[in-house]
Amino acid sequence: MAHVASKEAIICVEAIAKAEGKYKHQPEPIDYNNVPGCTYCYPEVASVGFTEAKAKEAGYEVKVGKFPLSASGKASAAGHTEGFVKVIFDAKYGEWLGTHMIGYNVTEIIAETVVGRKLETTYHEVLNAIHPHPTISESVKDAIEVAYGEAIHL
Structure with a gap:
């Protein structure tokens, strides 16, 4: 589903940015339920x-x-x-x-x-x-x- 893929992409980018010190927050995982x-x-x-x-x-x-x-x-x-x-x-x-x-x-x-x-x-x-x-x-x-x-x- 497009809305799930979009949210997964946002979380991925946030995780990369956090690892590089460019994002302060821990990305929140998706509740697939x-x-x-x-x-x-x-x-x-x-x-x-x-x-x-x-x-x-x-x-x-x-x-x-x-x-x-x-x-x-x-x-x-x-x-x-x-x-x-x-x-x-x-x-x-x-x-x-x-x-x-x-x-x-x-x-x-x-x-x-x-x-x-x-x-x-x-x-x-x-x-x-x-x-x-x-x-x-x-x-x-x-x-x-x-x-x-x-x-x-x-």
């Missing part, structure tokens, strides 16, 4: 982190929420209601384990999960962040609401 996968087809596919099955295999008790884009006002207005957003959280600590999406513009919104996982965000913090309406991106929040029994848009 937090690399978004994007498939540019129709509908688009995007994912990052654990699948529900892999999370359970790893010993997590999970909370899962799935929000259909057919319930999204923006998807309806755009005429692209096929697909869904599925989120997986650790039931014990609320850790965001993964997100999987199929639908209109989902490759544009997977970054919310990548940043949330990088910052060790919990479901509670995402639910309390205001998401713009109507947007496809609010479907991530809607899926989290489903996982925690707080859905109001279904």
Whole structure:
């Protein structure tokens, strides 16, 4: 994936510059479990982190929420209601384990999960962040609401 190769190149150059005394910081390694996968087809596919099955295999008790884009006002207005957003959280600590999406513009919104996982965000913090309406991106929040029994848009 181009975005991974680009980050690997930056880390390589930083490591060379550090070895030559031209860079003060230690390059941060890539967390390959937090690399978004994007498939540019129709509908688009995007994912990052654990699948529900892999999370359970790893010993997590999970909370899962799935929000259909057919319930999204923006998807309806755009005429692209096929697909869904599925989120997986650790039931014990609320850790965001993964997100999987199929639908209109989902490759544009997977970054919310990548940043949330990088910052060790919990479901509670995402639910309390205001998401713009109507947007496809609010479907991530809607899926989290489903996982925690707080859905109001279904």
